Amino acid sequence: MAEIRVRFPPSPTGYLHIGGARTALYNWLLVKKLGGKLVLRIEDTDVERSTEASAQAILDGLKWMGITWDEGPYLQSDYAEHHRETAEALVQKGAAYRCYCTKEELAAKREAAQAAKKSFQGYDGTCRDLTDEQRAAFESEGRESVVRFRVPRQEGSVGFNDLVFGLTEVSLAELDDFVIVRSNGVPLYVLSNVADDHRDRITLVLRGADHLVNTPKQVMLYQAMGWDVPQFAHMALTLDPKKAKISKRRHGEVVTVQFYRDHGFLPWAFCNFMAMLGWSTGDDRELYETPEDLIRAFSIEGMAKRNSVFNYRKGDPKFITDPKALHINALHLRTMAVADLAPHVKQQLEAASIWDTAWDEGGDRRTWFLELLELIRVRYHLLTDFVTLARAFFDDDYPMDAKATKKSLRKDPALAQYLPQLAERLEGLETYNLETTETTLRALCEELSIKPGLLINASRVAITGQGVGPGIFDVFTALGQDRTCARLRDKAKLVEQPATPSPQS
RNA sequence: GGCCCCAUAGUCUAGCGGUUAGGACGUCGGCCUCUCACGCCGAAAUCCCGGGUUCAAUUCCCGGUGGGGUCACCA
DSSP states (O other): OOOOEEEEOOOSSSSOBHHHHHHHHHHHHHHHHHTOEEEEEEOOOOTTTOOHHHHHHHHHHHHHHTOOOSEEEEEGGGGHHHHHHHHHHHHHHTSEEEEOOOHHHHHHHHHHHHHTTOSOOSOOOTTTTOOHHHHHHHHHTTOOOEEEEOOOOSSSEEEEEETTTEEEEEEGGGOOOOEEEOTTSOBOHHHHHHHHHHHTTOOEEEEEGGGGGGHHHHHHHHHHHTOOOOEEEEEOOEEOTTSOBOOHHHHGGGGBHHHHHHTTOOHHHHHHHHHHTTBOOSSSOOOOSSHHHHHHHOOGGGBOSSOEEOOOOTTOSSOSSOHHHHHHHHHHHHHSOHHHHHHHHHHHHHHTTOOOGGGTSSSHHHHHHHHHHHHHGGGOSSTTHHHHTTHHHHOSOOOOOHHHIIIIITSOTTHHHHHHHHHHHHHTOSSOSHHHHHHHHHHHHHHHTOOHHHHHHHHHHHHHSSSOOSOHHHHHHHHOHHHHHHHHHHHHTTSSSOOOOOSOO
16 A cells, blocks of 8 residues: 655745644644655745745744654745646646636626526636637737636536545536636646645645535546545634634734744643644543654544634633643643753743753752752643743742732731741751751741741742742752742841832732 | 535533433632642533434434535635
């Protein structure tokens, strides 16, 4: 059996959006599963809208996702000659013909048909059976012409067996003689796509269901050329919560792949989420630790026929994107090997200019770094949380959360004394660890007759700037004796200071 | 509007004639606890409607409704 060859043919008219990303991902998964080749083809024949920057952005998006291709990227525009030859061949065979109707004439006819509420509003076949003389007359008139495919005027239908939707056919009577070459000589998508897929020896076309109803036309093109018709598998679409098509224009950055890269998603977690939109194995699994895991499980049979909704609510203060996407990212964040997580966190810290190269080298500092990640990652959802919520662990310059400061640090004016006292006790410790710090703090509270919670929560805010975080003794230990004590003393000064102005207060 | 496709909680889904309709996210409550998170326990919430077929329909058939796709000299 010949090897499977699939393709991903984005048109470079904008960033890679989640629909395209999912199509690319499914094609890639399939190829990895079945051991074939993925061809990348940039369909740039729409000169008006195509830009090189978009093409680059799409490539970047794919690379970030970890999607690799085996051939290309080919540029569709490089094969214009081949497309024209194909069209010419169709005309020679009599499978297509030149049509001299002007756009105005066609528009008028269409309007008339609409006004008359005719069910068939396609091309009426005016130029379908022109004699050589008539044609010559139009040519000498200088009329421009398009090339139309000659749909057989007979009973019956064209169809194909879609791997997802099953037998899909359309009655020939429903099809009009569609244009395959523009008057300026440039072939249309329906033709160039077929010509390219044939030239690239594509055996399976896996694409969005928006192409489903156009596929019979393409099948006719293959057949007219005497080419093997590839298999088709159409994937249901991804819509927004209002069931509208996803578009950058309507939804903004949140539907682009770069958004997820820039907002702290792990590339693979993003893929994992995308894969689950409209595909399942039948078991309850939704976390695929590695690409290999997913590849093993993937199959066309699991693809849903119904459209799925990308559950993003604009302006939601709690969820920057689909909550499930966030959840899957968090799941990966806390279950992947810490050593694999480390480079991603490093990237974030570097971007924030708070990376210390000592954390890179082997030894204690490296160990400290990895252990810290283990300690804090369980409560984060995004990689960016490591530079915001976790900032105090990596940098001595950290912001003080206004609410937490008010709630815990200024809870009791006496904390202005308690915190330095605690610092003094901790400083005196010869062995500074989880147990000794806890014993020390609790003993102090006992002596002062205060609840440990008071000192614990105040300490947390003092040394991390936040009211939430890991257990306090873990934080003491992670931060180390010197930094902990210095911060306790330093922030004790804030206890009785007037509240810093904040939007909240 | 014509043609085509689809239809299980708010969302992603399992189900393929007989189930207390399963799981996940989200929501709410509880446990744990120095906070938050994790984890654990629990709750609310679903078979679009109407006809058939059948001893029995979420499941099969038909119709309706709803949603989507597509009807270009865009891709």
